[in-house]
Amino acid sequence: MAVGEYGTTNRARLTCSRALCGVVAGACVSAASAADLSFRLADPQGRMLDGAVVSLLPLRGNALPAPRPAHIEQVDKAFHPLVSVVQVGTAVDFPNNDRVRHHVFSFSSAKVFELKLYAGRPAQPVVFDKPGVVVLGCNIHDRMLAYVVVVETPWSAVAGTDGLARLRGVPAGEYTMQVWHPQRLGKPDLPARALRVAGDLSESLVVDLKQ
Structure with a gap:
């Protein structure tokens, strides 16, 4: 599992090892046409961010699946x-x-x-x-x-009490990743992060909600 920082000093940073299977913004993935992604979100003190929202907005303007009730x-x-x-x-x-x-x-x-x-x-x-x-x-x-x-995307999820947000069946491609939390209500959006999806991904993110 890769460990990175999200929204620190007004930019998103990620640090992890690169492997033969390919890299998604520094995180190891396996090749696939659609991927299952999981992100474990915590604040700088290590507290899990229950209720954090992760969304992936595709950079290409392809037709999106219809919204589900x-x-x-x-x-x-x-x-x-x-x-x-x-x-x-x-x-x-x-x-x-x-x-x-x-x-x-x-x-x-x-x-x-x-x-x-x-x-x-x-x-x-x-x-x-x-x-x-x-x-x-x-x-x-x-x-x-x-x-x-x-x-404006069907690929999003809300983190549970364990800080884990799971996104299923995300097509391969380039995305803008955005994180939101109720503590950010009324504040500017956290900086977005570029993400390339090429296969399944499991990653831990540190999110600074106070910036």
Whole structure:
């Protein structure tokens, strides 16, 4: 597993050994037409970055797969998951599995909407048609909060409590890699990093969220 730094001193740096199988931004890969990638993200103190979003934007303008529907549940007066990443154009359902009604809304510039007081499943999903970060809330329960990161690519993932983000079936090619975390809300994007995908990849990244 390669170990690198992401977003340090305003640039992305990566250090790892080069091998015969080929190199992806300094990380060893095996040749394949589509790859499974995994990134373990931690801060400089070694804390795993639960909820970090990794997205890969292809540099070539080839046709992208159609977005898949998604859902964000309301359970025990909380959104699940806390952080979601969806492709532009994704229809997101907001089922309410609580016994109380919720009033889901967002005032974020990437998507302004509201689902007025309801129980069960809304009549229509919400289509997220613009890239950006959408902050969700509930007009009835102020402590309810969630984030939807809308990206212009189907190749993205959210890191779990182990800091691991997995991207499946990524076609070979050149990409721009972007990392986001809720702690970066309202701050400039972290510097992007060039990434060449030529096969399966497993890599650890150190992400400085304070820069």
